[in-house]
Amino acid sequence: MAIDPLQLRRVSVFQNATDDDLKLFTQNSVERSIEEGEFFFFQGDSAVYFYVLISGRAKLMQMNSAGQQVNLRTINEWQMFGALGVVRENATYPATAQALEHSTALAIKSDFLREMMQTRPYLSFDLMKLMTGYIQEMQERYRELATEKVERRIAHAMLRLASQMGTKTINGDIELSFTRQDLAEMSGTTLYTVSRVLSEWEKQGLVEAGRERVLIRRPHELVRISEGGESIIG
Amino acid sequence: MAIDPLQLRRVSVFQNATDDDLKLFTQNSVERSIEEGEFFFFQGDSAVYFYVLISGRAKLMQMNSAGQQVNLRTINEWQMFGALGVVRENATYPATAQALEHSTALAIKSDFLREMMQTRPYLSFDLMKLMTGYIQEMQERYRELATEKVERRIAHAMLRLASQMGTKTINGDIELSFTRQDLAEMSGTTLYTVSRVLSEWEKQGLVEAGRERVLIRRPHELVRISEGGESIIG
DNA sequence: CGAACAATTGATCCTCATCAAACCTTGTGG
DNA sequence: CCACAAGGTTTGATGAGGATCAATTGTTCG
Secondary structure, X not given: OOOOXXXXXXXXXXXXXXXXXXXXXXXXXXXXXXXXXXXXXXXXXXXXXXXXXXXXXXXXXXXXXXXXXXXXXXXXXXXXXXXXXXXXXXXXXOOEEEEOOOEEEEEEEHHHHHHHHHHOHHXXXXXXXXXXXXXXXXXXXXXXXXXXXXXXXHHHHHXXXXXXXXXXXXXXOEEEOOOHHHHHHHHOOOHHHHHHHXXXXXXXXXXXXXXXXXXXXXXXXXXXXXXXXXXXXX | OOOOHHHHHHOHHHOOOOHHHHHHHHHOEEEEEEOOOOEEEOOOOEOOEEEEEEEOOXXXXXXXXXXXXXXXXXXXXXXXXXXXXXXXXXXXXOOEEXXXXXXXXXXXXXXXXXXXXXHOHHHHHHHHHHHHHHHHHHHHHHHHHHHOOHHHHHHHHHHHHHHHHOEEOOOOOEEEOOOHHHHHHHHOOOHHHHHHHHHHHHHOOOEEEEOOEEEEOXXXXXXXXXXXXXXOOO
């Protein structure tokens, strides 16, 4: 089942592309379907393709030699990933991309985008815009990890998740769907600590926790904690 | 005292620029001289200019609301900094830049570079190359901070420093110049811990430590530690 | 219903941060 | 040229914050 090229305009880097360019991209792409838990690519693989997620959800992560991993970000529909290999020839992926649910993605040759960029300034420019965003986010998370206590980091991670993929319920609560382990990898801690913090927050009526699911009842309070208001815990 | 425009080609982003372009950049720039400890700009300032360091040394850092700070990177001669504001109009700097010694820099209007990029693909392309490098480094450091113990992080930070600004002595040692505090901010720990680790390494004959100065005697060993070989300490 | 997986909670331990005090090193001014 | 001040460094003592381990309790799904 082929993709409508015009759909590609939903990808931020392609927002300014002409219809013809979009068609070119789809013509130079392959559709890949990946099952939950399987991988698009591994850290260290040759970065021949970059991807646009068409459906499903995935995560970008990095692991150290001991196998411990950290989540860099989650990828939602119409987001691009694996694009760091585009600028250098023969680059390798600096991270691993794993499907969180059954997903399909468009795989486009990195070489092709690199060539297109030579004659289409809007492409480099929009890709750069995306990259500056990543740099800023990573710098912030780095500082957070270096200087803030876990509770604040967890609060912040939940807020980031909420803005990326939270769904609002009728009464203003925000529903999130992830495991304790996921949240731990996103905030640089362990699933045990996440569990304890969530339990405490639940006691205070701040959230409601369930299996692979958290309901934020008082987002406002969460923001306060993430910004360093004294914790309710203790 | 004006800069020779052709010198600008030493800046990685300008390596493919024409002589005329280089002249244009210098014509649209102002030279700024900053004393040791003073600031080029603060996090949150409007990013009107980006900079090219002509002489001296500076550091990019981020601080949290409590005033604790982390070092993002050090800036050496002919490196560009403050360039994240180039792609978006009316952006603000996401970090603070402070001179480590008396420094001079060329301040170029962000607007100007943005306009130049519209018609000169090599500019966006080379800037992107730089940015992908930053993203990768930040991702790595983030993972390191989240998963590795201090000793390894300190080892890694020293190796990064060594490659950026270390000077080799006759007998293959590497000389570095920084305070314990600097190194602590670069590896997400405290100056006390850095001091202890260095003392221990010194006992093992791995380094020689002095005031604002470290001599790496066995770089090889340091690499081993940073890569997770069991520590000598203990 | 049972297996597989997610979450909770208590007990324990270990790594580092923090605080305090003393010690070096370097540069300056009398 | 010495004394002193300022800033960098070291080292010990202490404790907090989380990681880790282990055991148990949900929850979901085939």
